[in-house]
Amino acid sequence: MKKIIAFAGSNSKKSINKQLVIYASVLQQKAEASVLDLNDYPLPIYGIDEEMENGIPENAVKFLEKIKEADGIIVSLAEHNGNFTVALKNIIDWMSRIEQKVWHNKPMLLLSTSPGARGGASSMEIAKNGFPHMGANVIADFSLPKFYDNFKSGKIVNEEFDIKIKEAVATFQKAV
Numbered sequence: 001m002k003k004i005i006a007f008a009g010s011n012s013k014k015s016i017n018k019q020l021v022i023y024a025s026v027l028q029q030k031a032e033a034s035v036l037d038l039n040d041y042p043l044p045i046y047g048i049d050e051e052m053e054n055g056i057p058e059n060a061v062k063f064l065e066k067i068k069e070a071d072g073i074i075v076s077l078a079e080h081n082g083n084f085t086v087a088l089k090n091i092i093d094w095m096s097r098i099e100q101k102v103w104h105n106k107p108m109l110l111l112s113t114s115p116g117a118r119g120g121a122s123s124m125e126i127a128k129n130g131f132p133h134m135g136a137n138v139i140a141d142f143s144l145p146k147f148y149d150n151f152k153s154g155k156i157v158n159e160e161f162d163i164k165i166k167e168a169v170a171t172f173q174k175a176v
Contacts, residue, residue: 001030001031001032002030002031002032002071002072002176003031003032003034003069003070003071003072004025004028004031004032004033004034004070004071004072004073004074004176005033005034005035005036005066005067005069005070005072005073005074006021006022006024006025006033006034006035006036006073006074006075006076007021007035007036007037007038007074007075007076008020008021008037008038008075008076008078009038009075009076009077009078009084009085009087009088009123010038010076010078010085010087010088011038011039011085011087012078013039015078016078016113016114016115016147016148016151017076017077017078017111017112017113017120018035018037018076019151019154020076020111020113020144020147020151021035021074021075021076021111022035022154023151023154023155023156023165024074024076024109024111024142024165024169025074027165027166027169028169028173029173030173031071031072031173031176033074034066036063036066038087038088038091041059041060041062041063041091042059043057043059043060043090043091043094044057045086045090046090046093046094046097051097056094056097056098057094060091060094060095060097060098061098063091063095064095064098064099064102067095067102067103067104067106068104070106071106071107071176072106072107072108072109072172072173072175072176073103073106073107073108073109074108074109074111074172075108075109075110075111075127076110076111076112076113077110077111077112077120077123077124077127078112078114078120078123079112079114079120079122079123082122082123083122083123083126084123084126084127092134096134100134100135101134101135102134102135103131103134103135103136103137104135105135105136105137106136106137107137107139107172107175107176108131108136108137108138108139108172109139109140109141109142109168109169109172110124110127110128110131110138110140110141110142111141111142111143111144111165111168112124112141112142112143112144113143113144113145113147113151114145114147115146115147115148116145116146117145117146118143118145119143119144119145119146119147120143121143124141124143128141137175139171139172139175140167140168140169140171140172141168142164142165142168144156144161144165
């Protein structure tokens with residue numbers, strides 16, 4: 001059975017992006033999806049001095065191993081001030097010190113959501129443009145606007161958006 005890892009690019013314990021990535025994981029068919037939490041992989045803030053003094057943290061190695069073991073990756077991109085969260089950027093920076101192509105050309109489904117009308121569009125664009133330089137094979141993407149209006153009780157309640165995420169998941173699954 002194919003193995004999918006999924007995670008939110010957030011360290012919020014109540015992350016709406018984690019809720020979205022869990023929903024996408026439940027939609028997986030013919031694959032075993034494991035949802036990771038960045039809080040389970042605490043890391044110091046990346047800096048060359050930190051790396052030179054203390055080396056690569058074990059949690060960066062462990063997270064990269066999870067990526068390498070997977071057949072596909074689902075990431076839901078939280079957005080802070082129009083960019084990735086520090087938590088996501090930091091783990092990517094650490095992993096890139098081990099291997100530059102951190103995503104290992106794995107099929108990837110990118111998701112994003114926010115309380116606003118743009119649904120994390122800025123962080124989505126940054127990922128779509130930047131992740132391929134780090135070995136991402138972005139197969140599909142989906143942004144959910146106005147999270148609190150469109151997501152309730154663990155699922156998307158807006159039929160149009162629910163159809164769109166299911167189409168994105170199906171496209172992703174074909175590539176895995």
